[in-house]
Amino acid sequence: MVKLLDIEISAARLTLRAIIAILLSVFSLAALYILPRALIDYTSTEIPNAQLLALINQLLDPRIPTLGILASLLVLATMMLRKTKLEGPFLILLGASLITYSYVLLHGGTIDIQIPVTQIQSALEINIPMSIQANLSLNITTLMLTSMCPPLLIIVKGTLLAVSHLRKA
Amino acid sequence: MSNQLIKGLTVLNLLILLSLLILPALLIITANNVAGVANSIKLDNTTQSLNNGKFTLSSVLTIRNSGPFRTEADVTASVNGNQGTPISITAPQLTVEAGSPLQRIPVSVEIDLSKVSEEDAKRLASNPENFTIDVSAHVGMQPITSITAEATARVTWLPPIHNPAIGQPTIKGMTPTQIMIELPFSFENQSPFFAVNGEGVISVFNSTDHQVGLGTLKITSQPMTKWNDSAQITLSPPTNLEDLLLKDATLRYRADMEFTLTGLPIATKLSKSINLNWGAPIKNLKISTTQTPVNATYTRVKAMLSFLNNNNILTIDGSITPKLVNGSGDTWVGNKQQLHVTPGETASLNFDIVVPNSQLMSSPKLVLGLETQLGSIDLEVGSLG
Numbered sequence: 083m084v085k086l087l088d089i090e091i092s093a094a095r096l097t098l099r100a101i102i103a104i105l106l107s108v109f110s111l112a113a114l115y116i117l118p119r120a121l122i123d124y125t126s127t128e129i130p131n132a133q134l135l136a137l138i139n140q141l142l143d144p145r146i147p148t149l150g151i152l153a154s155l156l157v158l159a160t161m162m163l164r165k166t167k168l169e170g171p172f173l174i175l176l177g178a179s180l181i182t183y184s185y186v187l188l189h190g191g192t193i194d195i196q197i198p199v200t201q202i203q204s205a206l207e208i209n210i211p212m213s214i215q216a217n218l219s220l221n222i223t224t225l226m227l228t229s230m231c232p233p234l235l236i237i238v239k240g241t242l243l244a245v246s247h248l249r250k251a
Numbered sequence: 252m253s254n255q256l257i258k259g260l261t262v263l264n265l266l267i268l269l270s271l272l273i274l275p276a277l278l279i280i281t282a283n284n285v286a287g288v289a290n291s292i293k294l295d296n297t298t299q300s301l302n303n304g305k306f307t308l309s310s311v312l313t314i315r316n317s318g319p320f321r322t323e324a325d326v327t328a329s330v331n332g333n334q335g336t337p338i339s340i341t342a343p344q345l346t347v348e349a350g351s352p353l354q355r356i357p358v359s360v361e362i363d364l365s366k367v368s369e370e371d372a373k374r375l376a377s378n379p380e381n382f383t384i385d386v387s388a389h390v391g392m393q394p395i396t397s398i399t400a401e402a403t404a405r406v407t408w409l410p411p412i413h414n415p416a417i418g419q420p421t422i423k424g425m426t427p428t429q430i431m432i433e434l435p436f437s438f439e440n441q442s443p444f445f446a447v448n449g450e451g452v453i454s455v456f457n458s459t460d461h462q463v464g465l466g467t468l469k470i471t472s473q474p475m476t477k478w479n480d481s482a483q484i485t486l487s488p489p490t491n492l493e494d495l496l497l498k499d500a501t502l503r504y505r506a507d508m509e510f511t512l513t514g515l516p517i518a519t520k521l522s523k524s525i526n527l528n529w530g531a532p533i534k535n536l537k538i539s540t541t542q543t544p545v546n547a548t549y550t551r552v553k554a555m556l557s558f559l560n561n562n563n564i565l566t567i568d569g570s571i572t573p574k575l576v577n578g579s580g581d582t583w584v585g586n587k588q589q590l591h592v593t594p595g596e597t598a599s600l601n602f603d604i605v606v607p608n609s610q611l612m613s614s615p616k617l618v619l620g621l622e623t624q625l626g627s628i629d630l631e632v633g634s635l636g
Binding site for chain 2: 220221222224225228229231232235236238239242243246
C-alpha cells in the first residue's frame with residue numbers, strides 16, 4: 083500500500099490512476115493547448131492575406147494555450163489526488179481554470195471584429211472609391227454561459243468535497 | 252462520507268457527464284447551423300437602377316437555413332452629406348425560418364432622391380460632396396447567437412453634371428430676318444452610376460432683355476464620360492440696317508439654359524453672356540469722283556467706289572444705284588451696278604451720272620441706293636463741289 087496524503091492506495095490502483103490521469107490530461111492538453119497553439123502557428127505562417135490574418139488574430143486570444151496547459155495540469159493533479167483531502171480544492175481550481183478558459187476563448191460572450199474592408203467591397207461588388215470602417219459584434223453570451231455549466235458543476239462538486247473533508251477533520 | 256453526500260456527488264457526476272456531452276453537441280450544431288447559413292449566402296444579380304428619383308441597389312440573396320435555429324436579419328442605414336444633405340433609405344428586414352429550403356430573396360436598398368430638397372439637388376447636380384453612410388446590420392440565430400455589424404462608409408458623390416459650360420457661339424448663317432448661330436454646351440458626367448438624359452432649353456435675350464432666340468438640345472451622356480454638343484439657335488437680328496451694313500460690332504446677348512433630366516429630380520439653370528462678333532458687310536467705303544464735260548449743258552460725273560466685305564459668312568448680293576440729289580429734291584440717277592461680294596472680298600465699282608452743269612454749282616449730294624438681301628437703304632456718301 084502506498085500513502086497518498088490522507089489515504090492509502092495499492093500500488094496497482096495508483097498505477098492505474100496515474101495512467102488514467104495522464105490519458106485525460108493528454109486529451110485535455112490536445113484539446114485545450116495543442117489545437118489552439120497549432121491554429122495560431124498555422125495562421126501566422128500559412129495565411130498570406132494580412133487582413134484575414136489580423137481578423138483571425140483578433141479571434142484567437144494568445145492567452146488560450148497558457149490557460150490550456152494550466153487546465154491540463156490541473157486535470158492531471160485532480161485525477162491523481164482523487165479521494166484525498168486536496169481533491170475538492172483542485173476540482174475548484176480546475177473548474178475555475180475552465181471557466182476562465184471559456185471566458186477568454188469566447189471573448190466574454192461578445193466578440194468584436196474589425197472587418198477587412200476590401201473583402202466587403204469585393205463581396206458587394208462595389209467599384210466606386212470609398213472608405214469603409216466596419217465592426218462586427220458577435221454576441222455569444224448564451225453559448226459562453228452554456229459552456230461554463232460543466233466547470234461550474236465541477237466547482238460545486240469540489241466545494242462539496244472540500245466542505246466534507248473539512249467537517250471530517 | 253454520508254450517504255446524502257454520496258448521492259449528491261453521484262448526481263453531480265451525472266450532470267457533469269451530461270453537460271460535457273451536451274456542450275460539444277451544442278457547439279457542433281451551432282457551428283454547423285452558422286456555417287450552413289453562411290455557406291448558402293450568396294448575392295447575385297446586383298443591379299443599380301434609377302426610376303422616378305429613386306436609386307435602387309438591388310440584389311438577390313440566396314440563403315438556406317437548415318436549422319435548428321431561426322435566423323433573423325435586419326439592416327438599418329442612413330446617408331448624410333457633409334453639407335447636411337439628408338437622403339432617406341429603406342432597407343430590408345427578413346426572417347429565415349429553420350429548416351427552410353434554398354430561398355431566393357430579392358433584397359434592395361432604396362435611396363429616395365425625390366426627398367432631396369430642390370436646393371440640395373441643384374448643388375448635387377454639379378458639385379461633389381462627401382457622404383457618410385452608416386449601416387447597421389443584425390443577424391440573429393435565436394437563442395444562441397446574435398451578430399451585429401456596424402459599418403461607416405465614406406463615399407464621395409461625384410456629380411453627373413460637373414462643370415457645365417456654355418461656349419462661344421459661332422454665326423452659321425443669316426437671312427434678312429434671322430441670324431443662325433451655333434451655341435456649344437459641355438459638361439462632364441463624373442458619376443459612376445447615373446446616365447444623364449434630358450433636354451436643355453436655351454433662351455437668348457438682347458441687351459434690353461427681350462427674348463430674341465430660342466433653341467433646344469437633347470442630352471444623352473453615359474456615366475464617367477465628357478459630353479458636348481451644340482444647339483442651333485435662330486436669333487432676330489438688330490433692326491438698324493445702316494449700322495448692321497456699315498459697322499463692325501459686338502452683338503451682346505445673354506443665353507439662359509435650363510435643363511431637366513429624366514429620372515433625376517434635378518433642374519439646373521445656367522446663364523452666360525455671349526458676344527457675337529459681327530463684321531460689317533460694307534466696310535471702309537471709299538468714293539472718289541471726277542467730272543468731265545459732256546457738252547455745254549451737261550457734265551459727266553464719274554464715281555469710283557470701293558469697300559471690303561468684312562463679314563465672314565455673308566455674301567452681299569444686290570445692286571447699287573448712284574444718285575445726285577439737289578437741295579430741292581431733284582434727283583439724277585446713274586447706272587445701276589449688280590453686287591456679288593463674297594466674305595473678305597474687296598469690291599470696286601465705277602458709276603456714271605450725267606447732270607446739268609447748272610446743278611454742279613449747288614453742291615448736290617451723292618447718294619447710293621443700296622439693295623441687298625438684308626434690305627434697302629439710301630446712303631449719303633458725300634457731295635459735289
